[in-house]
Amino acid sequence: MTSRKKLICVRCPQGCELTTSLDGYGAITKISGNICKLGIEYAETELKDPRRTLTTTVKVDGGALPLCPVWSEKPVPKDKITEIMRELDKITIKAPVSAGQVVAENILNTGVNITASRGIIIR
Ligand code: SF4
Numbered sequence: 001m002t003s004r005k006k007l008i009c010v011r012c013p014q015g016c017e018l019t020t021s022l023d024g025y026g027a028i029t030k031i032s033g034n035i036c037k038l039g040i041e042y043a044e045t046e047l048k049d050p051r052r053t054l055t056t057t058v059k060v061d062g063g064a065l066p067l068c069p070v071w072s073e074k075p076v077p078k079d080k081i082t083e084i085m086r087e088l089d090k091i092t093i094k095a096p097v098s099a100g101q102v103v104a105e106n107i108l109n110t111g112v113n114i115t116a117s118r119g120i121i122i123r
Contacts (some may be wrong), residue, residue: 084108
């Protein structure tokens with residue numbers, strides 16, 4: 001039995017609407033609607049190992065601002081985002097904070113560091 005899934009490619013502003021066909025085992029049998037080959041790569045990644053770049057904030061102790069914006073250095077598995085957010089909610093970093101400072105190394109064994117996206121001076 002085959003199934004179809006529609007996706008919007010976000011690799012460029014064109015936003016091609018992709019149609020993917022999957023066999024009964026979930027293997028991709030066809031991808032259509034893409035203008036270029038990046039659409040094929042996008043659909044394959046999105047169906048096999050969807051990832052997202054995560055941006056959020058963590059608490060800062062003694063800083064001029066109470067929160068520091070952070071982001072994942074690389075996209076993290078989409079199904080781990082909620083768990084990662086819970087983990088980051090437990091973290092409080094000490095001011096001063098430098099832009100690019102690692103605030104959580106190898107978060108949940110994903111191989112991805114979470115880093116500060118701006119500096120925070122001491123209050
Ligand atoms: S398939 Fe190619 S042209 Fe279409 S949105 Fe993706 S990157 Fe852009």
